[in-house]
Amino acid sequence: MIAELLPDAVASAWRLDDTEPVTLFPEEAAVVARAIAGRQREFATVRLCARLALRRLGLPGTPLTPGLRGEPRWPHGVAGSMTHCPGYRAAALARTTDVLSLGIDAEPAAPLPEGVLEGVSLPRERRHLRALAERAPGVPWDRLLFSAKESVFKTWYPLTRTDLVFEEASLDFEPDPDTAGAAPDTAGAAPDDTRAHTGTFTARLLVPGPVIGHTRRDHFTGRWLVREGLVLTAIVLPR
Structure with a gap:
């Protein structure tokens, strides 16, 4: 996948x-x-x-x-x-x-444990996730945020050899139009693990980014997929 x-x-x-x-x-x-x-x-x-x-x-x-x-x-x-x-x-x-450089991450498509989101996100990101949940309620947005930030770090580290904590990148997600309006599973119905949710994300770096080709990179962009009980994210920086 x-x-x-x-x-x-x-x-x-x-x-x-x-x-x-x-x-x-x-x-x-x-x-x-x-x-x-x-x-x-x-x-x-x-x-x-x-x-x-x-x-x-x-x-x-x-x-x-x-x-x-x-x-x-x-x-x-x-x-x-x-x-x-x-x-x-x-x-x-x-x-x-x-x-x-590139970074990929996989996570189970389940909500983060209680209290974890506050430790890995900014207040602005939590507001963003709440708005997204109204548009695409079938996506575990908190877990997706966590996964995307893991992909950000995996892309960042080979370029800088320095740490990047969760609060040093601010993420925005955009669902693809054909999956954004997918309705949540009805009460009592079995989850539809074959339904795919896809989209893009942008990570704005809140610390000086890596210098690539004499240009400082201040953001990364990536794609995400939620399907079959999994959350997948990926960032690829082409040369």
């Missing part, structure tokens, strides 16, 4: 579970040697996705160990992002001749 949010220059792969056998490189296996079994499985599956994406770029598989902030350390000449949540693992990669 993540491919629906990405341009042709980006190769991607995804899995819904961890049933496929994966042989890790020794360097990778050492990273999760002490982790619980579930963490080991998701770690391996998302790296399987990354290897499949590398193959689609015509590149060989290579150990993908985490850096200082947990970010994957990609081969030279590759920009990429990985994500995993219950029921979904994915990787998206591109050659740096085509893409400067």
Whole structure:
């Protein structure tokens, strides 16, 4: 599903579970040697996705160990992002001749736990989400905001090597016209997990942005998708 949010220059792969056998490189296996079994499985599956994406770029598989902030350390000449949540693992990669940086994120399509939204959003964003909920009540807007901010950080970090906290980017969402008016499920009816909600978002950086080609970038734009119990977001900065 993540491919629906990405341009042709980006190769991607995804899995819904961890049933496929994966042989890790020794360097990778050492990273999760002490982790619980579930963490080991998701770690391996998302790296399987990354290897499949590398193959689609015509590149060989290579150990993908985490850096200082947990970010994957990609081969030279590759920009990429990985994500995993219950029921979904994915990787998206591109050659740096085509893409400067990218970020993807997946989350379950369920409301955030109580109190979390206030910790990851600005007052203006919360007002924005309330207005959006009236237009498209079938979207878990708080979870979408969280996911989009994760994609913002994943795009930001390779360009700056500095942290970006939730309050340092202000997001606006726009549902696609053909999905914005979708009605909520009626009381007592089973949720329609096949109904798709899609749209775009803009993240305005509230701190000095990365300098790209002698120009300081003050915002990122991305796309989002809510379907089959998942929230997916993606940002791609073309070269």
